[in-house]
Amino acid sequence: MDTAALARAQMGLSLAFHIVFAAFGVGLPLLLVIADTFAARTGDERYRLLSRRMAKGTAILFAVGAVSGTVLSLELGLLWPEFMRRFGEVVGPLFALEGVAFFLEAIFLGVVLYGRERVSPTAYRLSGVVVALSGAASAAFVTVVNAFMNLPVEVQWTQGRAFLEEPWRVFLAPSAVTQIVHVLLSCYAVTGFVMAAVHATLLLRGRDPSFHRAALNVALPVAIVSALAMPLSGDLSAKQVTTHQPWKLAAMEAHFETKACAPLLIGGLPDEATGTVRFGLEVPCGLSVLGKMDPNAVITGLDQIPPSDRPPVTRTHLSFQVMVGAGGFLALVSVFALLWRWRKGAWPEQRWFLSSLVVAGLAAPMAMEAGWLVTEFGRQPYVVRGLLLTAEAATKVDGLMPRLLVFSGVYLFLAATVVSLLLGLFREPEPTIEPHPVPDAA
Amino acid sequence: MPLEHALAAVIVGGLVLYLLGGGADFGGGVWDLLASGPRKAAQRALIEKAIGPIWEANHVWFIFVFVLLFSAFPPAFATLTTALFTPLTLYALGLVMRGAAFTFRHYDSDARRRRRFGALFSAASVGCPFLLGAMGAALVREQPLSLAVDVFVVAAGLFTLALVAALAATYLTVEAADEALREDFRRRALGSLAVAGLASWVALGTAESVAPQLTARVGQGGPAVFGTLFGALALALVATRRFRLARLVVGALAGTVVIGWALAKGETLVWGEHTLASSHAQASTMRFLLAATVIAAVLVGPSLAFLFSVFSRPPMKSAAISNGLDGGHGKEPKGA
Numbered sequence: 026m027d028t029a030a031l032a033r034a035q036m037g038l039s040l041a042f043h044i045v046f047a048a049f050g051v052g053l054p055l056l057l058v059i060a061d062t063f064a065a066r067t068g069d070e071r072y073r074l075l076s077r078r079m080a081k082g083t084a085i086l087f088a089v090g091a092v093s094g095t096v097l098s099l100e101l102g103l104l105w106p107e108f109m110r111r112f113g114e115v116v117g118p119l120f121a122l123e124g125v126a127f128f129l130e131a132i133f134l135g136v137v138l139y140g141r142e143r144v145s146p147t148a149y150r151l152s153g154v155v156v157a158l159s160g161a162a163s164a165a166f167v168t169v170v171n172a173f174m175n176l177p178v179e180v181q182w183t184q185g186r187a188f189l190e191e192p193w194r195v196f197l198a199p200s201a202v203t204q205i206v207h208v209l210l211s212c213y214a215v216t217g218f219v220m221a222a223v224h225a226t227l228l229l230r231g232r233d234p235s236f237h238r239a240a241l242n243v244a245l246p247v248a249i250v251s252a253l254a255m256p257l258s259g260d261l262s263a264k265q266v267t268t269h270q271p272w273k274l275a276a277m278e279a280h281f282e283t284k285a286c287a288p289l290l291i292g293g294l295p296d297e298a299t300g301t302v303r304f305g306l307e308v309p310c311g312l313s314v315l316g317k318m319d320p321n322a323v324i325t326g327l328d329q330i331p332p333s334d335r336p337p338v339t340r341t342h343l344s345f346q347v348m349v350g351a352g353g354f355l356a357l358v359s360v361f362a363l364l365w366r367w368r369k370g371a372w373p374e375q376r377w378f379l380s381s382l383v384v385a386g387l388a389a390p391m392a393m394e395a396g397w398l399v400t401e402f403g404r405q406p407y408v409v410r411g412l413l414l415t416a417e418a419a420t421k422v423d424g425l426m427p428r429l430l431v432f433s434g435v436y437l438f439l440a441a442t443v444v445s446l447l448l449g450l451f452r453e454p455e456p457t458i459e460p461h462p463v464p465d466a467a
Numbered sequence: 468m469p470l471e472h473a474l475a476a477v478i479v480g481g482l483v484l485y486l487l488g489g490g491a492d493f494g495g496g497v498w499d500l501l502a503s504g505p506r507k508a509a510q511r512a513l514i515e516k517a518i519g520p521i522w523e524a525n526h527v528w529f530i531f532v533f534v535l536l537f538s539a540f541p542p543a544f545a546t547l548t549t550a551l552f553t554p555l556t557l558y559a560l561g562l563v564m565r566g567a568a569f570t571f572r573h574y575d576s577d578a579r580r581r582r583r584f585g586a587l588f589s590a591a592s593v594g595c596p597f598l599l600g601a602m603g604a605a606l607v608r609e610q611p612l613s614l615a616v617d618v619f620v621v622a623a624g625l626f627t628l629a630l631v632a633a634l635a636a637t638y639l640t641v642e643a644a645d646e647a648l649r650e651d652f653r654r655r656a657l658g659s660l661a662v663a664g665l666a667s668w669v670a671l672g673t674a675e676s677v678a679p680q681l682t683a684r685v686g687q688g689g690p691a692v693f694g695t696l697f698g699a700l701a702l703a704l705v706a707t708r709r710f711r712l713a714r715l716v717v718g719a720l721a722g723t724v725v726i727g728w729a730l731a732k733g734e735t736l737v738w739g740e741h742t743l744a745s746s747h748a749q750a751s752t753m754r755f756l757l758a759a760t761v762i763a764a765v766l767v768g769p770s771l772a773f774l775f776s777v778f779s780r781p782p783m784k785s786a787a788i789s790n791g792l793d794g795g796h797g798k799e800p801k802g803a
Binding site for chain 2: 094099110117118124132133143188189192428450
């Protein structure tokens with residue numbers, strides 16, 4: 026592998042790792058606030074104990090998210106010096122704002138995790154709200170960086186460096202809003218489904234159902250709302266990409282040939298050399314309808330994109346298929362759970378449903394990772410679309426391989442430790458709960 | 468004041484706060500490693516309790532400084548990260564290991580694994596400040612930027628290590644609830660202050676050939692005078708057990724060190740390549756960054772004050788009700 030490929034591998038590894046923890050950093054505070062609100066409203070002891078237990082998990086996941094995020098801020102400079110030199114002025118302020126939001130999140134998380142007995146219940150819940158809001162804000166700022174890279178706003182240049190006369194205009198990156206909505210929803214979906222999966226597993230093992238039902242009451246609404254809003258957000262994103270990032274749509278859909286009534290490709294293995302797709306299922310005019318709400322709309326194919334500007338088709342397409350497939354599964358599970366709840370007044374507890382929740386707990390992070398890959402692959406060969414090639418942006422420092430191996434090892438170690446610690450947490454017996462809800466002593 | 472000077476001042480201010488907060492966390496790790504004597508476990512428990520709620524917030528200063536550097540001085544940042552690639556990579560590794568191992572240790576129930584995480588946490592806590600000092604020395608040297616190892620760089624690394632250890636030990640004398648523990652950290656504060664004084668003397672002594680500006684502006688100027696004064700005063704205050712005052716003076720000492728370092732650098736960002744004037748961002752970007760700094764100060768300042776105030780007062784409920792976190796690996800309360 027050449028240096029640029031190694032730099033990409035290391036950055037990709039770091040991001041793929043960080044994203045999951047960052048998602049929990051955004052989603053878990055919201056679930057904590059919900060659990061605390063339930064506890065305060067109902068006086069039900071289960072929610073209070075649930076929130077205490079979730080706080081432990083949050084502390085572990087947040088710590089790993091924070092340190093891996095710090096590494097990323099370093100890696101931006103270490104691996105992509107030319108990107109930082111040319112675009113540091115444009116994206117830097119966003120990272121500065123993200124830093125402020127993250128600072129607030131870290132401060133109030135300190136209160137939430139360690140200060141329960143030291144502040145009033147109102148101050149405690151407000152701290153939780155600040156954590157949830159600042160977590161979402163910091164995710165939004167970072168997403169704007171990505172939106173700018175995908176589709177930059179017009180920048181001014183001096184001495185080969187980009188800048189903005191009005192720096193706030195970076196927020197006008199055309200895909201910013203759709204991307205922020207999509208990212209935040211995915212964070213909530215991942216957190217909700219993973220938490221639901223954990224408690225579904227414990228229910229399947231025949232553990233005391235009362236506590237885990239309470240946990241599902243907290244996790245499932247968040248998971249379901251996000252999973253059902255996701256296709257809408259995805260649709261908006263698809264329209265955005267169709268109009269403004271035709272190269273990305275063409276790669277996502279392995280759409281080689283520009284045409285009206287373009288079909289929607291489901292599955293299939295693209296062959297980039299011949300411009301054909303094997304084993305795919307085509308929905309006639311589907312892509313035209315989805316992208317432009319008109320079956321006869323012309324959809325730009327890869328043939329209209331100069332070969333040197335084309336993203337890798339197979340990787341982008343397959344990532345997209347995984348994302349849509351996994352997301353679709355989450356939506357199905359959600360619809361079923363919602364209907365059942367509506368008709369029967371309780372969450373379904375059939376073994377097959379609980380098992381599918383467990384699968385959803387794996388599918389959700391998979392969908393998120395795949396979605397991130399779609400946006401990254403679909404931007405290639407550029408790091409900032411049209412302005413800076415990825416290969417140019419990469420470091421020229423030699424000897425990245427040993428570092429890549431070291432960091433891979435570190436991330437493996439961290440992941441294994443987190444999993445084993447969380448498993449230890451779940452192995453703890455359910456708290457003893459008095460049969461009748463007692464008013465919160467606080 | 469030109470905008471780039473204002474931003475450089477903000478960066479230096481961020482570094483001071485990083486040293487006072489994050490630096491003290493590193494120092495806590497150093498004393499965790501060097502915990503000894505009959506109160507070994509109590510020392511470690513005190514360190515963990517002191518770092519606990521604040522640990523993550525302290526390290527955001529580093530990200531803050533780093534981000535401001537690449538937004539406000541992008542070309543210098545690109546050169547700096549390329550030249551200091553290896554130490555920065557090691558620093559990143561150290562930060563990851565430190566932060567993760569600290570949390571893992573807190574929540575692991577297995578004693579043997581807890582010891583291992585503790586070792587990892589304290590080893591990384593020793594490595595990081597050393598690297599920070601060494602990189603600081605490399606940046607102030609008047610030769611092409613690299614991490615060529617010489618006596619000056621090593622002495623600066625050891626000085627930073629001793630300084631953060633002194634910071635932590637002094638803070639802990641205030642935090643300690645019982646007399647014997649306070650005496651433990653009093654001795655440690657005295658020892659680390661003495662080592663820091665010695666190392667600073669070696670660093671400044673060896674600076675003349677590699678960093679004449681440092682000698683001229685710091686070694687023979689105000690910072691050395693103030694540094695010596697604060698150092699001596701800190702020793703005297705710790706020796707006479709005026710711990711709260713000593714904490715302030717050691718903080719002032721750390722501030723003097725960073726400001727002295729910045730004065731020695733002056734206009735130079737990367738020697739021979741970038742100055743503040745030659746590498747700063749456009750005025751529009753710098754104004755935006757300064758505005759963001761003001762917003763940050765308005766939002767973060769009171770929040771931090773709130774956090775510190777929350778943890779400097781006793782819990783509201785009786786201590787018998789564990790909140791399930793202070794005890795970490797403890798069990799859930801059985802009902803409440």
